[in-house]
Amino acid sequence: MNGLIDPQALWLGALVGAQVLVVFFCVIKANAYRERALLLHAAATLLSVLTMQSLIGRQPMVQAGAVFLLVPALAGLQLLDLMSHAGALRRARRLLLFTSAVALPLLAVAATFSRVFVLAGLLLWAVVVAILLARAWRQSQPWVWWLAPASAALLLAGAGIVAPVLADELESALAVGALLTAWSACVYLATGWRGRIHGETRARIKARNTIDPLTGLATPLVLNERVVAARHLTRRYGHPSVLMLVHIENLASLSQEFGPEAGESAVLAAAERVRDSMLRDGDVVARLSHTRIGVLAEGVAAGEAASSVASRILVAGLKEPLPAVRSEFLRFRIVLCAVPADDTTPKQLLHKLSQRLDHEVKGGSERRIVTLSHEDLLAAAP
Numbered sequence: 095m096n097g098l099i100d101p102q103a104l105w106l107g108a109l110v111g112a113q114v115l116v117v118f119f120c121v122i123k124a125n126a127y128r129e130r131a132l133l134l135h136a137a138a139t140l141l142s143v144l145t146m147q148s149l150i151g152r153q154p155m156v157q158a159g160a161v162f163l164l165v166p167a168l169a170g171l172q173l174l175d176l177m178s179h180a181g182a183l184r185r186a187r188r189l190l191l192f193t194s195a196v197a198l199p200l201l202a203v204a205a206t207f208s209r210v211f212v213l214a215g216l217l218l219w220a221v222v223v224a225i226l227l228a229r230a231w232r233q234s235q236p237w238v239w240w241l242a243p244a245s246a247a248l249l250l251a252g253a254g255i256v257a258p259v260l261a262d263e264l265e266s267a268l269a270v271g272a273l274l275t276a277w278s279a280c281v282y283l284a285t286g287w288r289g290r291i292h293g294e295t296r297a298r299i300k301a302r303n304t305i306d307p308l309t310g311l312a313t314p315l316v317l318n319e320r321v322v323a324a325r326h327l328t329r330r331y332g333h334p335s336v337l338m339l340v341h342i343e344n345l346a347s348l349s350q351e352f353g354p355e356a357g358e359s360a361v362l363a364a365a366e367r368v369r370d371s372m373l374r375d376g377d378v379v380a381r382l383s384h385t386r387i388g389v390l391a392e393g394v395a396a397g398e399a400a401s402s403v404a405s406r407i408l409v410a411g412l413k414e415p416l417p418a419v420r421s422e423f424l425r426f427r428i429v430l431c432a433v434p435a436d437d438t439t440p441k442q443l444l445h446k447l448s449q450r451l452d453h454e455v456k457g458g459s460e461r462r463i464v465t466l467s468h469e470d471l472l473a474a475a476p
Contacts, residue, residue: 102264106150109271113143116278120285129289131175135281138168142274145255149267159212159255163202165274166219166248169281170194173223173241176288177230186226193222209256216252220245237291240284247277306381308358309365317380317388321433321440324392328435336399337440338389338430339447340368340407341455344422345385352419359418367410367424371403386451388444396432396465404428404463427454431466438471446471 120136141164148158171194174187201215223245231238251273304316324335342364349357368387369379378390391403411424429451454464
């Protein structure tokens, strides 16, 4: 070659480098997004690199085939993880698990003696994967499209190892390396696409459980969790917190006089004004019902919360008229208490506040802010 490097060797090195790059990408994304499927694909791609090294090093073809059979074995385990969302695939999944975890490793050991076992393992894997993909195809759009060429490339690479078509060993290794690189890239794209779709789905589910869709406030679940956390701070460090229940007193009259649209607009305005009244990041504002909003104010005592936080909420309701009804304002009524250090659950605490608020509303009391002491909470009906 007159001191020049063989171009085919350069291409082989580039293919190996591309697969190593895929391994790095898989490990980084798997750690960042906690995707187990990417770690399995990284392991399968590493075995693919070992297979190419075996071919480049002019090892016996049977040895390369034995190493190669472990690639579809790990690819099958990764496919099981990718298809975890698909229903009605229990039998197919069990068959793929048996093929990947038991049959293919045993055939890989047997392949050290005969190439026939490599071919048998490829055929078995192809049949099982085809059954699984056919049943899960509609439930796995659109990322599943990348798995079809990936599976075909892996099968062709295995066929090239068992019965090389090209006479030149380097050219044959180059063809197998190109197919393995195409397989690795396609599976990486499919796994990344699937992870993005499922990540968005998980984010929507989490948002649905933590954010009220109408007002954008927190949900009762978030408020309960924060009340429990605030109680632990009170027990350990004496850090005070206050739980408030805000009632929109004139919401029913607004809906009755001006229509349900005005009532919905009043709910949105009330949520916005209560949220804007909370100046600190640690405070939580949650929508509990159509007319009531729960507020957790951390770092303040009951007296301070009544004179500052609750007063700001009352002023916010009367500061400006409603956008939908310019002649009307929001009238709030608030009952609050310090978060106790005992084992009273957030649900029980809110129930006691709600009972006292119902009593204040029915009695027509002129007090807009009512503070309950610890003795009042103990005396309240369970």
